[in-house]
Amino acid sequence: MGNGPQWAPLEIDPAGAGAEATPDGLARHLRGLADLEGLLTREKALVFRGFGIGPGELDPVLDLLLPNRLAYVHGNSPRTKVGKNVYTSTEYPPKYTISMHNEMSYAHRWPARLAFYCERAPETGGATPVVDGTRWLEALDAEVRDAFAAGVRYNQNLHDGLGLGKSWQDTFETGDRADVEAYLKESGAEWEWRPDGGLRVSQLRPATVEHPVTGDEVWFNQADQWHAAGLGDETAAALAKIMPAADLPQSVTYADGSPIPPEHVVQVRDRGLAAAVDVGWRAGDLLLIDNVLVGHGRRPFTGPRRVLVAMSD
Template sequence: MMQLNALLLTLLTVAFAAGMPSKTSNSFSWRPRRFFGLRGGSTKTAAGGRLIDGEPTTMVEARTLHDGTVFPVTLSQTVSSQTVGDAAASGKNAADWVKLNRDHLVNDLLPKHGAIVLRGFDVPDPDAFSEVVRSLDLEEQPYIGGNAVRTVVADRVFTSNESPPSERIPFHHEMAQVPRFPTRVMFYCQIPSKEGGETPIVRSDEVCDILRKEFPELYERFKKEGVRYVRVAPMEDDPSSALGRGWKSTFGTEDRETAEVEMKKDEFEWEWRDNNELLTKSKKLSAVRTVDGKEVFFNQVIAAYSGWNDSRNVASRAVVFGETGDHLPEEQMKEFIERINSVAVSFEWKQGDVLIIDNRQVMHSRAPFVKPRRVLASLAR
């Protein structure tokens, strides 16, 4: 474990899964407490992570998994008067701090916990977030092949899904519907919503355990057949739909021939339709994969199946089994999605928060919200 240069790190796990910090000026350690689930309980989390009496709530901000791993792990910077001396230690430059601790964050904490929340650091605007992203020293992942409408706002930084705030975006792995997907996703909260707008996350290895144990027939079909994704894209962006990214933006081109070159790279089948719309069908893609020795439910199945109906697409037909082309069983999918929601984590965004996700093992979603809200994103490999 790398030295932290006289910097105190405290594991918060904003809900009451927090551990007691080990007070040392040059190491990172904690003693995690076991999580007591909110569902069905009689406690909820107050501001600052304290427990108060009250009615149960569905917002679970952190969980301790069966192996004792805290999900997500939340890191905060605390500085004593004796340790303030440089930009990284004083918190004046979050990018310098991330650069200093990059190996530990990327190679140790992220694979273990699946998600990291950086809270209380000085990240005032998109440019500062861009510096944090670059300090992670990860290969940039272009947003080519994605379905959502996005706008670039800084180097390697763009808006998160711009679909209407009244709509929930279901759980998904970013760009899992294409062969070239990002392995890490970074989010940054510039403006938190006063109501809603959380970014719920869930561990896909836990989801796969649920699928295998509680829905064994469905598990076997997903594992054996894989899935294919079907989508009709407009020519230009349609911000009224979560799937509204036009094919020009999707493939970064103005002409059909260049778009076809990109589709060939990913082995898509396609059909040009009236009004310059484009129907695409992916090749057969795995729905169950192995990451670091664990089976994960890595795909876009939940988002595609329970997601968006628009003038071009019907959600229940947007994903099919990869070999037979059969539609997914409605009743089983409904129960499965309910179980996924029951083990999800959803924390309240605070201004300046940065969320780093291992996209291979964690799905994310978006809760409906009341404007204003601005959460930005960056993709990497």
């Protein structure tokens, strides 16, 4: 699986940066960098530790790391908006692992960068694993890579305010159907409004992409998170009893509409996690990642944990 030493994010602390151990010290360091974008592309992920960033000091730092913060429009994860295009990380029970993924790889536009901020560290666990997308791709069997070569088709059933999963209003951050249709038309998605007021969306997306600067081919899809088998055997069996796959809040097939075998999904999920490097959290830490070169997830944890996320193009 890949050649050379294991990849890991670059850690930057006040001593290494020659900066004061304060939020202002980090801000001055970031302003003094000749090429933050180039540094992030080379290193793929950066961890800023020891600068004592409190919640009230986060915005000025994010403005430097993410000059054009984006709204989480068409996002499928449950989140709460807490600031200027700042959101809670995926709100998912703490006992479960969140598998590796690139943010919004199922959409026609995805963020180029993500920043994670630890407001409150958990008592145990709760690391954010990050994975080099080239290593993840290389870790998969040739049979699996070939099966996904034509891409994947993502399907969503979004209710009108009452039902399983997210509503279309929450997903698109609007209650205006015309705005939703304009977004979907631009994205090339297929959609239909259902008699009960819900919305069905289908979109074909690639399974791998090339980074626009490095040219590296990376695994870049969320098939395992959209497939019932990625949730575990018991959950998949329970969902199958409730409704057919076509009616689930979200599902995925190969590009031609044929089903993806559960064993392919499990291999993608497990090998991505196996290739990942854990970023543990202390309050005030920041993690900046290139969202194409690096996938991310979440390890289980105990105790309160509050990690916020923002994204930019």
